[in-house]
């Protein structure tokens with residue numbers, strides 16, 4: 001990814017990661033070959049840890065692609081846990097379903113195809129974690145939808161909030177402007193306590209008060 005940490009430090013961090021199992025390794029290769037933007041193993045481990053530390057049992061994921069981060073969530077929530085997968089592309093969902101079967105986590109995942117913002121806005125349940133990884137242009141609309149669907153003490157987690165460092169450069173494009181606006185909203189929100197972890201492309205972690 002680059003642009004945030006020193007490249008050699010980034011290499012060092014990734015070299016230290018323990019190998020993944022066969023399914024996750026294949027998903028990582030699939031993502032690299034077919035241009036699916038996935039969180040990758042370093043961020044996935046943070047997501048897994050946050051879910052385990054917080055004892056999360058219900059996760060709503062916005063923007064799931066081939067289901068790489070979904071598998072990590074599903075493993076973190078354990079037996080009896082539930083993860084909502086959402087993606088606008090039915091081909092991604094078909095591929096994801098096959099990976100979920102092979103990873104042995106299908107029973108914990110509900111696959112929803114469509115606009116993740118719409119699906120979330122129709123939700124009645126509250127979640128322990130809402131994970132936001134949709135198109136960046138939509139980011140400023142997400143907090144208003146996510147916060148009411150989270151339990152108090154729940155986590156609202158968002159990927160790509162440093163956008164390869166473009167957030168700190170002059171003349172931001174439309175996507176960067178959307179991320180800048182999103183970051184302002186989550187830090188200013190009276191409902192959230194926010195930090196940004198400068199790992200890979202930047203991960204925002206917000207706790208709902």
Ligand SMILES: C[S@@+](CC[C@H](N)C(=O)[O-])C[C@H]1O[C@@H](n2cnc3c(N)ncnc32)[C@H](O)[C@@H]1O
Nearest residue numbers: 038039063065068069087088115116133134135
């Ligand atoms: C960055 S990828 C998700 C990667 C996934 N979270 C992972 O790390 O394995 C973003 C995905 O979100 C989907 N997407 C983007 N905007 C969306 C929206 N508003 N509703 C549903 N899916 C969306 C895209 O089709 C794409 O597959």
